[in-house]
Amino acid sequence: MSTPLVLPTLVGDAVRLRGFGPADLPLVREATTDPLIPLITSVPAFGDDDACRAYLARQTDRLTSRAGYAFAVAERGTDLAVGHVYLGLRDLDLGRATVGYWIARSQRGRGLAGDALRTLVRWAVTVPGIDRLELYVEPWNVASARTAVSAGFVREGLLRSWQKVGDERKDMDMYSVVSPQV
Template identity: 35%
Template sequence: MQAFAPDSSVTTQRLLLRPFAPSDAGRVRSVIEARASFLPPGAPDRSSGVSRWLAQGVHELRRSGQGTHLAMEADGLVVGAISLFRTLWDAGTTEIGYGVHPLHRGRGYAPEAVRGLTRWAFDSTALHRIELRANLDNVASLRVAEKAGFVREGVLRLAAMEKDGPRDVVVFGLLRSDLS
């Protein structure tokens, strides 16, 4: 099994993409209490679960070999999260996803983080394809994909289930050769 290194981190112009750590507990608790949803899937919905999640849960994806969850840090503050997931090492593919704290949106952090993590993944692994999926009605995420250089490949009809019903999903792809 291949996997991402536990100490994997990426530096971009304004961001540090790094593994979540126990020192993030205060920030994560405040995010959960404010109901600001940008943390990776599996994040606790109550403050009482934060310590355990930071010690174990957030790192399970990496330990399984299927991806990694990273904190998106700007000026010493966790402003978002970014992940590689659904990694198929034999096929050379993975998917990227991200979330930015509502107070820090509109500053270009998401496309910068996506470009940085994508470049790092291609430079440090044998992966050759990264996918990004966004709901068709999520204009901000569609823009992030385009700004990060991903190619729109198609629409999966009614492929995502949201609280208010199914949504169409746009699939974007970026190949290692696209960066040459």
């Protein structure tokens, strides 16, 4: 059996990326009410507290299964969780990792997603075996595209009908960061 991954704590300008805990239940509850987050993540769509606690447990399980690193995005000063950022390792054998993120609707517009993403990227490009980070954004999501670019991602092109979102196949713009050692 392989060893579980170890989640570091990463500190940005305004955020701290850390593991999820029971105190983060209100964040997950809020995320269940967002029209998009449950469609593109494993946040439950109609989450009662048990479903939200199961979501929190799944984030830790990603380390055990070596699927990736799931971080709570917390305000640096208060440690209040405001979102989630993830580094997926499904394609690590190919030198690639995927990045995803979301910020609770009540916390958007404060630059926290960009700070979290920049903080994650600074660390991720030092992880052995990662030569390339990939991120997918729906073309209409200008704010998310701006966030990706602010973290050093470069748009590479449109992937037609790339991902199922809800019941529909959606186009995605692909963004990437290539590790400096490549």
